[in-house]
Amino acid sequence: MQEKVITFASPIFFLLIALEAFIAMRRQRHAYRVNDAINSLSLGVMSQIINVFLKLLSIGIYVWVAQHFAITTLPADQPWVWLSGLLLYDFLYYWLHRMGHMTNLLWAAHVVHHQSEHYNLSTALRQTSSGHLFGWIFYLPMALLGYPPEVFIAVGLIDLLYQFWIHTQQIGKLGWFDRVFASPSNHRVHHAVNDIYLDKNFGGILILWDRLFGTFIEEQDAHPVVFGTRKPLRSWNPFWANAEVYAAVLKDALSTRRWVDKFKIWLMPPGWQPTDLAARSAPTTFDLQRPEYNPPLRGALMWYCLAQFALGLNITTHFLLSANTAGGVSLVLYALWLLAGFWIIGGLMQQQKFFVLLEAFRIAICAAMVLSSASWFGITALTGTVQACIIAACAACLLALLLIFKTKPHGYLSY
Template identity: 65%
Template structure:
């Protein structure tokens, strides 16, 4: 149900993104870049399709604790159950979010949401694919108290959906609202890498948790906010975006000779390194005036990536609607193909020709599946007209792709 609601809400998200883009343009503010926005949206799609599997584990753990360890059985038809559940969920989210900035193990997942150096509504959809690995632990108190599973899932969705609209620079301060709720002003601070704003404003719906626990700071009118992370990703690869910090921490844990450090590094704050490794190489100094990552991209490549993303988005939407009705093997193959497509789009935007072969293979896989199985990942049979249309899309995509890279490398650039 969770993924279906997100799926049906997606058109609203894209309409609001388009509206923000238009408003920003009229105000002569360039908040969107093709590459950055496609990367954020790709990570959002990836989190949903992978989450179709990983969230089964986190929800399963909640259900297990609820069944065997709950102290009470709260009625799901009581309004007070829902109010208490939403308040408690938001409180626990605050601590998960705060710890997500203060421990490497959780930051490795959460960092994905902060990697964009832009701040707009597409950033809201930039979500991790590894968050369900450990995030569920923070919500087990709700299961122990006895909040029903359907109530837990619903309030989690409410908390998540609320946070979409606060990812914008087009809404200023809101007076009393800013003092009680998470608002665009409050959340801009949270995404900043400026020294004064670092690790502040962790709330999901209510900002009062930050006020209570000393992590609140008001947005200053005279301070220009710089977004992103202190160690920039500098890549449009969605797989690398999800794995970057895990690899960095794993390598440090492997290389250090101190056995205590091998363990505690996972619970230390981001940027912490064992003393023996610091002695070998000093950390790179943070430069707030760094150049934003924005590799050149031809107009033809940009339009190709946009069209392919739209096709992948349609396929991902279909997957979320049918994955429970197909075999685990076919669902896994389906997801792998979708992830490969998002990976290729990221690669084409930053390294171009190197990704020509894998993108060709990806399209050929669909063409061959169409010709030999007459189905779409065995989720439904294709009629003859549908087969013809799919073959045409594949052949046009292949021709377009090879035409781009057979011509000159630079064809002019889309405006940023």
């Protein structure tokens, strides 16, 4: 359900992103960079692809707990059930979100949403691909209290969609609204790396939770917000964006001598190290004035990456709409091909030769599949006309790739 609603809402998201970018330009506040926006949006699309498989974990566990351990079954046709369900979900989301900043295991998933050094509506769509692995634990109270699965899914979607509009710098403070609800001003603070703002304003819809539990701070003119993370990602690789904290914590877990620390480190706050590792580590400082990560992306390469992202986005729509009827093997191969595309776009934006070869290989696989089977990943039969159009598009992509990188000056690309 969630994937389909987000799929159909995507045109509205992109319309609002375009509107925000236009307003920012009119105000001479350049809120967008093409490479950063493509990276954020790619991460969001990838999360939807992977969630097709992981939702069986989170939704399945919720349904099982509700069926076997619920103290009652609440009626799904009563408005008070929906309203109280939304309120309870938002309360539980606050604690999931807060713990997502306080424990390495949950931060490893949530960090993806904070990695962008820009703050705009594309950042709202920058989502983790591993959040469902452990996030379901926080919502089990709803299952135990008897909230039907359809209520849980719907209020979760409402909570998620609400948070889209608060990821903008184009809306200032909103008076009384800021005191009750999560708002653009309140949420800008949450994405800040300034010392004064760290680990504040976790509310999804209501900021009242932060006021109640001591994690609220108001945005202050004396401290302009700086966005990103304290350990900048400095990469457009969406797989590495999802893996970087897991890899760093795992490295420390394997390196520390005490067995208790190998497990404890996953439950400790980001930056914590066991005593033996801390003694060997050089102190690190964070520079608010650090330069942004911004490898050049211009001309034909920029347009190629934009075109491939747009194609990938539209094809992902077909993937999501086909997920419930496609065979398991076909769905996995389809997902891997799509994920490879977004990964390769990141590599091309970093101008690495290896990804040029991978892109050519990915396109060739697509053309060979369509030629040999007259179907799209064994899910949709293709007419002769559609086959010809896909093969022509593949040929055009390969030609564009050749022309773009054949004309790049020596040394422009790196390994």
